[in-house]
Amino acid sequence: MNSIVPDSSTTAAIELLNKSLHRHKVGLADEHAAKLAEYCDLLWEWNAQLNLTRHTDFEQFVTRDLIDSLRLASHIPEEQSVLDVGAGGGVPGVVLAITRPDLNVSMAESVGKKAKALKDICRKLRLSVPVHAARAEDVLKKHHYDVLTLRAVAPLRKILFWFQRHTTAFGSILAIKGPRWVAERDEADKEGLLAGVDLDVIDEYPTPGHDNNSVILSIRYQRPVA
Ligand SMILES: C[S@@+](CC[C@H](N)C(=O)[O-])C[C@H]1O[C@@H](n2cnc3c(N)ncnc32)[C@H](O)[C@@H]1O
Numbered sequence: 001m002n003s004i005v006p007d008s009s010t011t012a013a014i015e016l017l018n019k020s021l022h023r024h025k026v027g028l029a030d031e032h033a034a035k036l037a038e039y040c041d042l043l044w045e046w047n048a049q050l051n052l053t054r055h056t057d058f059e060q061f062v063t064r065d066l067i068d069s070l071r072l073a074s075h076i077p078e079e080q081s082v083l084d085v086g087a088g089g090g091v092p093g094v095v096l097a098i099t100r101p102d103l104n105v106s107m108a109e110s111v112g113k114k115a116k117a118l119k120d121i122c123r124k125l126r127l128s129v130p131v132h133a134a135r136a137e138d139v140l141k142k143h144h145y146d147v148l149t150l151r152a153v154a155p156l157r158k159i160l161f162w163f164q165r166h167t168t169a170f171g172s173i174l175a176i177k178g179p180r181w182v183a184e185r186d187e188a189d190k191e192g193l194l195a196g197v198d199l200d201v202i203d204e205y206p207t208p209g210h211d212n213n214s215v216i217l218s219i220r221y222q223r224p225v226a
Pocket of ligand 1: 086087089091108134136150152153154
């Protein structure tokens with residue numbers, strides 16, 4: 001692993017991040033916190049050119065991005081291959097790659113400029129994470145993953161519609177959703193998109209500073225027994 005020798009601005013950034021982590025009782029290994037501070041720096045630098053995130057300080061990063069990503073990570077078994085669909089600025093994909101080095105993380109981002117920024121961020125962070133500048137549905141025509149992750153990408157009916165034709169290319173989908181997930185599930189059900197699908201809420205947790213809970217949905221397609 002590459003060692004990080006922080007300069008004074010990096011040290012200040014790590015201190016700020018650690019304060020937020022402490023405030024929200026999030027425990028992280030020192031080297032992961034340092035790498036996340038470096039990630040935020042690169043993300044916010046790219047954000048001046050591209051709209052990648054609205055969370056532009058460590059407090060927002062921890063409460064809105066990191067807690068979601070770590071919660072999601074706790075449901076992914078060791079050493080699995082993961083495709084983060086619609087990675088945007090790299091949440092949860094880059095956070096998973098940093099905090100769960102046992103995982104084999106890839107990202108799909110359909111907007112070319114965003115994918116280019118993600119590639120640059122991963123290169124500078126020395127993360128070996130393939131970034132596909134493509135729609136995830138197209139990536140699944142050539143690759144197989146144990147888990148697809150999604151946050152803030154599309155309503156459930158779209159997610160189910162996109163991936164129903166590619167069910168042999170992945171094991172399960174883990175989607176982070178807000179309270180609208182119930183209405184989204186009902187819409188998907190009306191369109192017949194839940195036939196042959198096991199959809200379960202596997203986690204529910206409060207977002208600091210917000211009244212509503214977030215949920216993690218597990219989506220698995222039932223396959224005929226061979
Ligand atoms: C609102 S952003 C969310 C980004 C990130 N997941 C987050 O939570 O901050 C949604 C991103 O998904 C991308 N996207 C939408 N549909 C996609 C698809 N089918 N395959 C790959 N990327 C997709 C969009 O280009 C956009 O950058």
